[in-house]
Amino acid sequence: MKKTIFLSTFALLALGSFAQKRTTTSATISFDATTSKDQLPKADNKTVVAAIDITKGTVAFEAVIKNFSFSNPMIQEHFNGEKWMNSDKFPTATFKGNITNLDKVTLTKEGTYTANIKGDLTLHGVTKEIETTATINVTGKIMTANATFSIKLADYEVNGGAIAAGKVSSEPKITVSAEL
């Protein structure tokens, strides 16, 4: 009898906690490193894995570098090459962080929230703490999250010659969009 109660409680708790982690396999991350000299270095990745735990406030993203899609074959190749993202060695970019104002962001209730996000971004094998805000909209069962921020490529040891030549922005704009 005790064992049954214990197992049932455990199962219910496990199910409950599982239900709090919302995931998607189709989040989009765009980056824009264009400059006045070059409109080519920008790409989208539409198969980003994302997860938000709505009670704990944890946020995680994983983007496969090779699935950033460029219109130009040469830029596609350079971007993944050893001198840039070196995606053979560092196949994925990840973010692991938290909503730091969780007391103001009640994701179990419908509404639009401005969440402060802080966490570790790992890109090109280098991990740096970043902070940004995200707009999270909860309507019925759907939650959408959007964020825009910039990163300094030099912080992640990405230092290709085209940056110095003004053809690639040293601080590309990153846009994140997810429906969970």
Added chain:
Amino acid sequence: MLLIAITAVIWYVFTLKFDDTSKTKADFVIGSQELIREFEKDNNLANQKYTEKILEVKGVVTAVEKADSSVNIKMADSTTGSYVIFAFQDQSMGDAKQVKAGETIAVRGSCSGGVYSEILETNFISFKRCAIIK
């Protein structure tokens, strides 16, 4: 004269766009479950074989997911949770939106390799610039 030629080549390389995937020959033709199994058996070997190659993958659609203003199509292995996910070229987004879960289709695209997701605790293989092959 040489300078004009060099300029023309540089201009050509920079303005070149990827060919329409539906008009590009596939390097490999494979079933989705077979592809997933190959990556599960040896991820490194499969990555060496398939990454940046054009694959035509046939299989049952397990999910059609909204992605920005487009959709992605997934073919998953129900036992392991591993999946293949296809992101579409602009010209094929209309076709992709017509697809329903449960249909058997063939998708051709550029393979971006297989990775293990720590978030999902499963493997996935992603594709870009995809086209539905009719």
